[in-house]
Amino acid sequence: xxxxxxxxxxxxxxxxxxxxxECGMQIVCxxxxxxxxxxxxxxxxxxxxxxxxxxxxxxxSAQCLKPTLAYCKKHNLPVLLxxxxxxxxxxxTIADYAKTVAVFKTGNLSLGVNLLQMLVKKAAAALGxxxxxxxxxxxxxxxxxxxxxxxxxxxxxxxxGRKQQSTFVYGRQGLVxxxxxxxxxxxxxxxxxxxxxxxxxxxxxxxIITLSHSARSRNxxxxxxxxxxxxxxxxxxxxxxxxxxxGEIL
Numbered sequence: 558x559x560x561x562x563x564x565x566x567x568x569x570x571x572x573x574x575x576x577x578x579e580c581g582m583q584i585v586c587x588x589x590x591x592x593x594x595x596x597x598x599x600x601x602x603x604x605x606x607x608x609x610x611x612x613x614x615x616x617x618s619a620q621c622l623k624p625t626l627a628y629c630k631k632h633n634l635p636v637l638l639x640x641x642x643x644x645x646x647x648x649x650t651i652a653d654y655a656k657t658v659a660v661f662k663t664g665n666l667s668l669g670v671n672l673l674q675m676l677v678k679k680a681a682a683a684l685g686x687x688x689x690x691x692x693x694x695x696x697x698x699x700x701x702x703x704x705x706x707x708x709x710x711x712x713x714x715x716x717x718g719r720k721q722q723s724t725f726v727y728g729r730q731g732l733v734x735x736x737x738x739x740x741x742x743x744x745x746x747x748x749x750x751x752x753x754x755x756x757x758x759x760x761x762x763x764x765i766i767t768l769s770h771s772a773r774s775r776n777x778x779x780x781x782x783x784x785x786x787x788x789x790x791x792x793x794x795x796x797x798x799x800x801x802x803x804g805e806i807l
Contacts, residue, residue, distance in 0.1 A: 558581065558582050558583070558611045558612060558786070558787055558790060559582075559583050559585045559608075559609065559610045559611045559612075560577065560582050560583065560584050560585065560610060560611070560612055560613070560614055560786065561584075561585060561586055561587075561588065561603070561606060561608070561610045561612075561613045561614070561634075562574060562584050562586070562587045562588070562613075562614050562616070563587070563588040563589070563603060563613060563614065563615040563616065563617045563621060563625055564588070564589060564615060564616035564617030564618070564621075564640070565584075565587025565588060565589045565593075565595060565597075565599060566587070566589040566591040566592070566593040566595070566599075567589070567591075567616055567617070568775060569616040569639065569775055569778060569779065569782075570587065570589065570616045570617075572775040572776060572778070572779040573614060573616065573779045573782055573783065574587070574595070574596075574597075575779070576776060576779045576780060576783060577783060580780070580783040580784070580787070581787070582783055582786075582787070584596075584597050585597060585598075585608040585609070585610050586598040586599065586600060586606055586608045586610075587599045587600070588600050588601070588602065588603050588605075588606065588617070589601075589617070602624065603621075603624050603625055603628045604624065604628065606628070610632075610634060611634070611635075611790060612634055612635045612636065612637070612786045612789065612790055613625065613628070613629055613634050613635070613636040613637070613786075614636075614637045614639065614782055614783075614786055615636060615637065615638050615639060615640055616639045616640060616782070617640055618640050618642065619640055619641075619642045619643050619644065619647055621640070622638070622640070622643070622647050622650065622651070623650060625638075626650065626651070626654040626658065626660075629654075629658050629660075630654060630657055630658050633658070634658070635658065635659035635660070635661070635786065635789040635790060635792065636658060636659070636660055636661070637661045637782055637785050637786045637789065638651065638660060638661065638662045639663075639666060639778075639782055641664065641702050641705065641706040642701070642702040642706075643706075651796065652796060655794065655795055655796035656794060657794050658794055659789050659792045659793065659794055659795060659797065660795070660796050660797065661785050661786070661788075661789045661797045661798065662796060662797070662798060663710075663785075663798045663799045664705070664706030664707045664709060664710040665705075665706065665707040665710060665753075665778070665799075666777075666778045666781030666782050666785060666799070667753075667770070667772060667777045667778055667781050668781060668799070668803070669770050669772075669777070670707055670710075670755065670770050670772075671799040671800065671803055672803070673711070673755070673757075673768060673769075673770045674710055674711060674714045674800075675714075675800075675803075676768055677711055677714045677715060677718070677757050677768055678714040678715070678717055678718040679718065680718065680757075680759060680766065680768065681714065681715040681716075681717075681718025681719050681759075682718040682719070682720070684759050684761065684766070685719060685721070686719060686721060686738045686739065687761060687762075688759040688760060688761040688766070689736060689738070689740070689742075689759070689760045689761075690715050690740075690741050690742070690757065690758065690759055690760075691741075691742040691743075691744070691757075691758045691760070692704075692708050692711050692712055692715075692741065692742065692743045692744065692755070692756070692757050692758075693744045693746065693755075693756045693758070694707065694708040694743075694744070694745055694746065694753075694754065694755050694756075695745075695746040695747075695748070695751045695753070695754040695755075696745075696746070696747055696751055696752075696753055696754075697747070697748070697749060697750050697751050697752065698747050698748055698749060698750075700747060703745035703747070704727065704743045704744075704745045705745070705753070705755070707753070707755055708743050708745070708755060709743070711755060711757055712725055712741050712743055715741050715757070716741065721739070722739055723739050723740075723741050724737070724739050724740055724741065725740075725741050725743055726740045726741065726742050726743065727743050727744075728742075728743075728744055728745070729742070752772045752773060752774060752775060752777075753771075753772040754769070754770070754771045754772070755769060755770050756768070756769040757769070781799075784802070785799070785802060788802050788805075
């Protein structure tokens with residue numbers, strides 16, 4: 558499968574390129590505003606690309622969303638969106654393009670994290686609001702957005718599992734008063750070279766249940782990205798995520 562890699566010079570872009578051959582993929586070209594020595598052609602914008610491809614992987618940023626989707630629609634290419642920091646307007650744009658293009662969008666490409674999400678939802682359904690839920694995510698000091706897309710995914714899973722009104726609370730400061738049962742706390746830690754750690758704590762009366770995932774290298778996400786774009790190749794237009802992929806495995 559021939560792939561156009563957007564965000565090719567970033568850490569994740571390089572990890573995907575390094576793993577591509579082992580996964581039966583060929584990176585035919587990259588797109589990035591930054592210049593670098595790569596084993597394939599590199600362009601500043603996706604509109605400059607001349608190579609033929611079977612799909613697009615985008616590990617750049619939310620700012621590149623519309624040009625990427627427009628290119629994929631024009632050339633009828635499936636696309637994996639792996640950037641973070643999308644606004645509600647961006648999500649609406651993605652949903653609109655998914656009517657004519659196969660789009661794979663997820664906050665985390667790790668199979669382990671997505672299994673964690675399933676477990677969190679089941680735990681929230683079983684425990685309900687009698688257990689307070691707090692989510693802590695830890696990432697390297699160069700990550701620009703907070704909280705992580707994965708933390709938000711996990712918070713949404715808790716909310717869906719409870720099937721009751723819930724409120725996201727992003728950190729706490731000052732005299733905030735007693736904790737409300739409806740709260741789902743979300744906290745971001747940044748430091749060093751942490752690849753990615755997520756912990757969901759359910760704290761009840763005299764007992765605590767903790768579900769967590771730790772990524773030890775970016776290969777976890779690179780492998781997930783390559784697996785996802787391969788799975789997406791022959792899918793009809795629509796909006797897909799890791800649960801769709803896992804649904805065919807489990």
